[in-house]
Amino acid sequence: MPETVISLGYSQDNIHPKEHHMLLLYTYPRGFGQFSLSPFCVKAAAFLQLSGLNWSRRDFDDPRKMPQAKLPVLHTDERLIPDSNNIRRYLENEGAIFDPDLSDMQRAQSHALTRMAEEHLYFNLVLDRWGNDAVWPTIRDRYFANVPALLRRPVANGLRRKLMQGLATHGIARFSDKDRLARVEQDLQAIQSCLWQSPFLMGNRPTSADLSVGPMLAAIRSTPVQTPLSRRVAADAQLSDYIARLEDTVQLP
Structure with missing residues (x-):
């Protein structure tokens, strides 16, 4: 979604x-x-x-x-x-190699970390932005900036309702905030366990897992109105340093 x-x-x-x-x-x-x-x-x-x-x-x-x-x-x-x-x-x-020298076990771990970021952290990010009434007005005005002003609210609110129905069907929107954050905390601790051993998830250089996990953490941290989840990532020196290392290494234009 x-x-x-x-x-x-x-x-x-x-x-x-x-x-x-x-x-x-x-x-x-x-x-x-x-x-x-x-x-x-x-x-x-x-x-x-x-x-x-x-x-x-x-x-x-x-x-x-x-x-x-x-x-x-x-x-x-x-x-x-x-x-x-x-x-x-x-x-x-085309010849690019993103996971050089990883063992079969490391490739399996990389796959699991990627799925965790994209199938769990991501939906928490979406819920944090679209389901939080304190954040939603900023999201609406930024994401729908090109919709004429008279149509912006009905168009945005209609899509928001549809998306929230999807999150309820998915199941994530049915948890209390406390339970949802506890589940996310397990993900963050799994990521941090990898980072205690090396600067990146699989070693001394970024691999494919970092290119999924890092942007997801950065997006959570960048939520434009602070939430408990965005504050959790922003206040964590280990996670913030990891995001910075990855951004400095990749150097997107």
Whole structure:
């Protein structure tokens, strides 16, 4: 259930770039101090940056006519590739190596950490932003900035209701705040257990797990109105130093 941003006046013509000499990443715009409003777009950009291939970005806020109706999407000379994991596989097929020298056990751990970030931490991030009445007005006005003012609230509120129904079906929205934070705390402690041993999750250099976990933690911390979850990450020196190390190593433009 990706975070979605709606705008009017989207044109299909915008997804046929002239820059065929380099890879082009379609991404949600910058926001809240991050490369993109979506941690999955940050993840895809990090894979591109570490691949060594030439690439550039193009911002979108309405993915409805993109493959799978979501972002990120990578435009290559041949096709559009949706989803950050598919983008990673494309780059690996082009020769990029993101997990050198990892054992089979480390690869299994990396997979588990990635799934934990993307299938649990992420939905807590979405609930923190879309389900929190203190945060929602800021999210609405930033994510829906391109919707005409008279339509912004009904469009945004309608999508919010639909998303919250999805989170209730998922189950995460049924927990009390206390129980939900306790579950997230287990995730954060698992991440920190890895970081006590090395600067990155799998050793001395970033691997694919870091490119999922790091952007998710950074997105949680960057929630524009402080929540107990955002404060938990921001106040933790170990997690904040980890985010900074990863950002300094990847150096997204």
